[in-house]
Amino acid sequence: MPKIDPRVDAYIAKSADFAKPILKRIRAAVHKGQPRVTETIKWGVPAYVDDRGILCMTPAFKQHCAWVFWSGRKPSTIDATSLRRIASASDLPSQRDMVAAVKEAANGARPAAKKAAPRRSPRPVRVPAYFTAALKKKPQALAAFTAFPPSRKREYIEWIDSARTDETRQRRIATAMEWIASGKSRNWKYER
Numbered sequence: 162m163p164k165i166d167p168r169v170d171a172y173i174a175k176s177a178d179f180a181k182p183i184l185k186r187i188r189a190a191v192h193k194g195q196p197r198v199t200e201t202i203k204w205g206v207p208a209y210v211d212d213r214g215i216l217c218m219t220p221a222f223k224q225h226c227a228w229v230f231w232s233g234r235k236p237s238t239i240d241a242t243s244l245r246r247i248a249s250a251s252d253l254p255s256q257r258d259m260v261a262a263v264k265e266a267a268n269g270a271r272p273a274a275k276k277a278a279p280r281r282s283p284r285p286v287r288v289p290a291y292f293t294a295a296l297k298k299k300p301q302a303l304a305a306f307t308a309f310p311p312s313r314k315r316e317y318i319e320w321i322d323s324a325r326t327d328e329t330r331q332r333r334i335a336t337a338m339e340w341i342a343s344g345k346s347r348n349w350k351y352e353r
Contacts, residue, residue, distance in 0.1 A: 166200035169207045172221070180221040182250045187219050187228050190256060194263025216267055224248065236262035236269070283311040292321060295334050302342040309341075316347035 173184045184207070191198055191209045198209045198216060206220040215231040228244040230236065239254050239262045247253060254262070288296075296303040306314065317337050324330035340349065 164199040166202065166207075168202045169200045172202065172207050176221040176226075177223065179249060180226050183226045183247055183253065184219055184221060186250060186253055186256065187226075187259070190259035191217065191263050194260040195267040198267075211267060213267075216263070228253075230262075230266050236265040284315075286311050286314045286318065288314070288318060289322065291330075292318065292334065295338060296341075299338050299342060302338045305344050306341050313346050317341065320347055 169188070173181055173188075176184060188200075188207075195209070195211055195216060198211050201208050201210055203210075203215065203218065206218050208218045209216045217228060217230045220227050220229070226247045228247065239258055244253075253259065296306055306317075321330060321333045321337060324333055337347075340347070346352065
């Protein structure tokens with residue numbers, strides 16, 4: 162038995178005179194084609210919902226109506242694009258074709274589940290030789306740097322590599338050794 166929603170009755174009653182027979186024919190076809198459908202109002206428009214979600218919607222406008230099948234559920238038996246602007250009941254396909262379209266949309270293939278994106282392994286961190294030599298001189302900094310995640314290691318290496326002069330690079334290495342030995346990240350001043 163179809164699940165009728167009184168709000169859909171009210172929507173049809175409020176619609177323009179030309180739209181009432183159109184909406185009633187579509188409603189009858191939907192209930193005949195998919196008996197398990199439940200009527201509801203979604204976004205202020207009659208919607209027909211089954212166990213897989215929204216099957217179709219039937220908005221009525223000032224000059225026309227539409228019969229919109231939800232994405233992934235468009236039937237191939239009728240041209241769904243011709244159902245976007247229905248100005249009179251004669252614009253609708255035959256009742257038999259409408260019921261067949263609803264059955265096809267209701268029983269059609271389920272949309273494929275999205276595959277999870279493959280997990281990427283972190284980019285390997287290439288530590289320059291001059292930085293490795295500086296780390297070996299400070300065992301506490303070397304231990305802390307080895308325990309850092311790749312992103313934190315990369316922050317320090319990119320900061321030191323971006324120095325334009327050797328003097329700046331040496332100054333940054335000295336600062337980095339202090340911060341790394343105390344377990345701080347590169348931008349520790351800005352962390353909460």
